[in-house]
Amino acid sequence: MGMFEPDPAFLATSHELGDLALCQARLQDDVRYPWVVLIPRVEAARELEDLSREDLARLTDEILAAGRAVRALGAQVDKLNVGALGNVTPQLHVHVVGRRVGDPAWPGPVWGHSPAQPYEAEVLAMALVSARAALGL
Amino acid sequence: MGMFEPDPAFLATSHELGDLALCQARLQDDVRYPWVVLIPRVEAARELEDLSREDLARLTDEILAAGRAVRALGAQVDKLNVGALGNVTPQLHVHVVGRRVGDPAWPGPVWGHSPAQPYEAEVLAMALVSARAALGL
Numbered sequence: 001m002g003m004f005e006p007d008p009a010f011l012a013t014s015h016e017l018g019d020l021a022l023c024q025a026r027l028q029d030d031v032r033y034p035w036v037v038l039i040p041r042v043e044a045a046r047e048l049e050d051l052s053r054e055d056l057a058r059l060t061d062e063i064l065a066a067g068r069a070v071r072a073l074g075a076q077v078d079k080l081n082v083g084a085l086g087n088v089t090p091q092l093h094v095h096v097v098g099r100r101v102g103d104p105a106w107p108g109p110v111w112g113h114s115p116a117q118p119y120e121a122e123v124l125a126m127a128l129v130s131a132r133a134a135l136g137l
Numbered sequence: 138m139g140m141f142e143p144d145p146a147f148l149a150t151s152h153e154l155g156d157l158a159l160c161q162a163r164l165q166d167d168v169r170y171p172w173v174v175l176i177p178r179v180e181a182a183r184e185l186e187d188l189s190r191e192d193l194a195r196l197t198d199e200i201l202a203a204g205r206a207v208r209a210l211g212a213q214v215d216k217l218n219v220g221a222l223g224n225v226t227p228q229l230h231v232h233v234v235g236r237r238v239g240d241p242a243w244p245g246p247v248w249g250h251s252p253a254q255p256y257e258a259e260v261l262a263m264a265l266v267s268a269r270a271a272l273g274l
Binding site (some may be wrong): 046047048049056059061063064067079080081082083084085086087088090099106107108109110112 | 183184185186193194197200201204216217218219220221222223225226227236243244246248249257
C-alpha cells in the first residue's frame, strides 16, 4: 500500500480506532454526533476512482461496519449520513455519521456546520471501546 | 425490485437521465454544479445496509460512472463529492457532485447551501445528451 500517512488534519480532529483491511478507522472528536472516519491506507488516493475494484469492495464493507460502530456508540440514530468530500483535506476519506432528528445541524449536513464539541476523557474512553468492539478491533 | 417510484422531491429538483443496472440516474437541476443523483430502484431502501451485496457492488460501479458523467458535463472539476444523506428525503440516494475551487459553496458542502439555479432549456438539453452518453444511456 505504499507510504500511507494520515493527513495531520485528521490527527487534530479525531482519535485512531485501528486498522481495518483497507482503512484506518478513526472516531471524530465531536460528542454531538456518533461519527467514524475511514481513510483508505492507499498512498496518494484522492477520489474513489483511485481505488482498485478489490479495494472499493473492501471500502463498501468497511462503510457498513462503520455504520454498525456508529450505532454501537449508543446515541439515537435516525439516519446515517455517508460522505466522501475532501474539499478541505483531499486525502481520500469517508465520513459515516449518525444523525438524530433535532441534532445541531439537522437536517443539513454536519460538515462545516459548527465547531466540534470534543469528548471528555471518560466518555471518550468508553466510546473508543464500543466502536472498536463493533469494528472487531 | 418491487414497486419503485422516485420520491416526488426528486422530480421537482432533477431531470431523469435513465435507468442503469441498479439506479435511476438523474441530473440535478442546478447549473452551478455538475451533479448526478443515483436512486437505487429498490423499494423501501433508506440506508446502504438495506442493499444486497450484489446491489452494493452495482452501486459502486454506478457511482464511478456518475463521476465520469459529471466530468463529461464540461465544467472544471477539482474534487468529486459523493454523499448519501437523506435527512430531508429518506429514500436511498447518492449524490455525485463535481466541485470547483471557488464555486458558490466551496469548500463547504453543496447540500443546504443556497437555492438552485435551474438550467436554461438549451443548456439543459446539451447537458442531458452529454451525461447520458457518458453513462451509456
